[in-house]
Amino acid sequence: MLDPRLKILQAVDYYGTVTAAAAALSYTPSAISYQLRQLSELLGVELIEPSGRGIKLTPAARTVLRHAAIMRAQWELAQSELAETVDEPSGPYTLCGFSTASTQLLPYAGKTLRDRHPRLRVRLVQADPAECFRLLQMEEADLALVMVTADSPPLDDLRFDQQLLVDDPLDLVVPANHPLTSRRRVTLADAADEPWVVGTPGGAYHQLTVTACVAAGFTPNIAHQADEWETGAAIVSQDMGVMLVPRLWLLSSEWAVTRIRLSGEPVPARKIVAATRKGAARHPLVAETLELVKARCETLYSTPP
Template sequence: MVDLRRLRVLRALAEHGTVTETAAALHLTPSAVSQQLRQLARELGVELLRPEGRGVRLTPAARILLRHAETLHTQWEAARAELAAEGREITGTLRLCGVSSAVAALAAPAVTALRDAHPGLTAEVREEESGDCFRLLLAGETDLALVLPGPGVPPVPDPRFEQFPLLDDRQDLLVPEGHRLARPGGVTLAEAAAEPWIVKRRDNDTFGLLAAACAAAGFTPRVAHEAKEWFAVSALVAEGLGVCLLPRLVPLPSPHAVVRVPLTGEPVPFRRIVAGTRRGGAGHPAVAVGLDALRGAAAARPGAVPAGGREAF
């Protein structure tokens, strides 16, 4: 018999490349990772790893096993979902993680709706960047993730996950009061090409979205200051130190003298908010009602623009 927990360790090693990084991603020690992989190899009677320099590489047998691992995990998630559906009442714990703005705008009201509709279900919320959310899904530490598609997010065809579009969140230009671009009728993004920009470049989903939007508008943003939290970004903008893109899910921090300017022309920058699950897990009753609650929260947003369909990827 194969322990799926050990198979998950092998899958993480294939993704991260080293025992040390795998251990960090799974919150284990490197020795524990190595032990799990040795036990898996003994169970199957094959060699899974070979030394290569200071690291290891996967053997052909390991690659074969990984091809089947996605099917095994999907079937296991589907089995858990079917077993949970046997109960009359939805109980247990639903764990959600997501980027901060989606947690505030979607997860918070969704959890309230779940609490009212399913008192036997406990929801736990955790704020993380998009890439980290998918790592938590793989590690079995969360059940639903609210993410922004981008460089750190698995592609749609990834067999490990299902992705459900929830909301297309338009972005505006944030400028100080009295700025030349503070026009009620809106401006094009290209008109801000010469402005200094405020955005954190690393460990921040927002930077990839900004870079893509500016590239589509025909320029590369000049980053003058780096900040990630919206309150800090807004304070810097209010002082005239630069401009930024502000999603409509994010409210204006009231103490700051800033103006939200609509962006016009094509393409208009937006962020797609997506819910992610482990493939096969969307049929679990707790995950299913969680997805429904998130969809309801998205639809209730003022001026919400439904994402391109409700089907899963």
């Protein structure tokens, strides 16, 4: 188990300031500073130094953080091995994920786990990918389902175990009477001249759509912005544009639109990974959860459009 002061140092590194770390940990800034001074005295090195109007971590602090990550991983691995010796899991178990995962995957997994293990207290949290990694880092979640974005931690990040769960294909959504609905084969490039509905610039949905279109050989003509799939479908239903949606998102019959599964190589897709703290991927509950999530994915993918 890590010294609490090491966790405070990790929080300062993650949030960038003492004040932000204190708010996240429900401490006062003075309490955070005191704990860091104690750790500094214990180790015999300076951990923070002034930087402009704020502070920054010293090279010695970076060394401490690197070794703390290794120690934490060993602790997580020990807990995973001990869990294999327990007949019935119990206690809190928190799953988090981005919007589609929290809608289509985690509720099924959570209910099944609760029914199988009555002593387990399953908790579900919807959060964007960056927040999911924060929840893991702060030990506020045990398993996260996240969509890979440009801001995701690299796979070799010492803090996390990440494994590819599924490539979630992107489908084209067009108005119900659109000419593309009569074709037997449609590629993304076939929609190059259409007005597009995308997410807010800087958001994951915007990035996902633009990247897929550029890979297909064109830059989308962005006519409308909508961050919610339902809002986008409502716009498309009024013959005002087209959009991409992930296969895992279930399209409501309320909107007069048609969902088209795209052809061509490669079919645009988003990558969904399962993430835990480093060393926790072998935990039997994590393995059981991922089996449930994969089974749910297979069911959803086999459903006709």
